[in-house]
Amino acid sequence: MRLISYAEAINEATFQLMDKNPSVFVMGLGVTDKSGVFGTTLKARAKFPDRVIGLPIAENAMTGIALGAAAGGMRPIFTHQRMDFLPMAMDQIINHLAKWKFSMGGKGSAPVVIRAIIGQGVGGGWGQACQHAQSLQAIFAHIPGLQVVMPYTAFDAKGMLIASVCNDAPVIFIEHRHLHGLKGDVPRKMYEVQLGKAAKLRTGKDVTIVGLSAMNIKIKIAVDELSKYGFDAEWIDLRSLKPWDEKMILKSVRKTKRLIVADTGHKSFGAGSEIIATLAEKLAGKLKGVKRISLPDMPVPAGPTIEKEYYPCANDIINAVFEMYGKKPVSNREYMKDSEPEVDFKEAF
Missing domain, CATH: 3.40.50.970 (Thiamin diphosphate (ThDP)-binding fold, Pyr/PP domains)
Structure with a gap:
């Protein structure tokens, strides 16, 4: 390794x-x-x-x-x-x-x-x-x-x-x-990862959670926490937005009947909207719950206090699953310390 x-x-x-x-x-x-x-x-x-x-x-x-x-x-x-x-x-x-x-x-x-x-x-x-x-x-x-x-x-x-x-x-x-x-x-040798192919990072049966880019950091925390409440989540890293792995997502959601898409972009007309719309067409009448986790439809603010309210956190994913199953939301823990990787921001560029 x-x-x-x-x-x-x-x-x-x-x-x-x-x-x-x-x-x-x-x-x-x-x-x-x-x-x-x-x-x-x-x-x-x-x-x-x-x-x-x-x-x-x-x-x-x-x-x-x-x-x-x-x-x-x-x-x-x-x-x-x-x-x-x-x-x-x-x-x-x-x-x-x-x-x-x-x-x-x-x-x-x-x-x-x-x-x-x-x-x-x-x-x-x-x-x-x-x-x-x-x-x-x-x-x-x-x-x-x-x-x-x-x-x-x-x-x-x-x-x-x-x-x-x-x-x-x-x-x-x-x-x-x-x-x-x-x-x-990461191997030293050159290798290719196929574009358009997603990666299943956790197998589960209760809900499919699809993540793009850094939202997978939040999902990792959420699926671990959900398991403590008895929920078995399937976690898929989309990796490629276009083309996207429709086959893998369809197979997963046919099993779980529930889908959450966590995107780094805004909610309206975003990646989550397209993925959910496609599955709604292909699995008409079979879906029991869908949810988009994304940025609100407003420009990105500056400053840590307002940013904390603006960006979605692992707790949003956890509560989305609870909502699908008709359960009360969990306490409003942000999981901020565990969800932020250590990155040294010494300069803007």
Whole structure:
């Protein structure tokens, strides 16, 4: 067993991809800085300084350059330190990158990987506020031609980044900042984790709980606590939002008859809405309970006090299960200490 952090897994995957394939290069604001985008570009920059390219703040133009490079046979990894910066590149991403293969009659490809880091705390605490803490995955998952992945573990971070870069479709690769410090068993060798395939992290029979990205931290606490009350929850890490593993979720919910989706984004028209709607169509009349655990429909606030009220916690998941079974809510414990990974926030970028 070799334990390394999520950020180290990204760092290693990037280096191995560039070492194996000279067409892979890294571009983005801050990729050449001493911190190397939270330590994720350091190894590649040290070995391949000419292929790790720092960029100005011009997201739309730089996305066009990435597309042009990909159309010419390169495989760029375009790194954004905040997902909030992607709206500045929407024309290139939605109107060109996503539609490139379709516009070329299926004969062209645009293998661009866009790394987008979500900045908010899982339960608050970083204070990045409404313009540096958004989870916009649902917007990109709505666009035909784009793939959207959200790895939770260090193992998946490495394997899914390698799979994304080796893929011929453009991929929005979303990392939660609070996952960067989490450690896991990660092989040294190169390997791929299949995009579109979920991971069952716990088998159960009473309720299916599906998590995206860092919401799995909350779910882990919730399922352990639920077992103390006699509830046997099945926990699935979705890993890939588009394509998503409809087959695994359907199989699980046919058994449990109840579904909770915990998402880092807003509730309205979000990932949870799409997953639940799909299952409602496929399992009409068979569902006994569904629930979305997500952010409220208001901008992200700043400051630990209001963040604590804004972000969902493990207790919300626990009470959702209790509600499905007609039981009174448990005491309003936040599980904050246990749910927050140790991440050293010394600087904003």
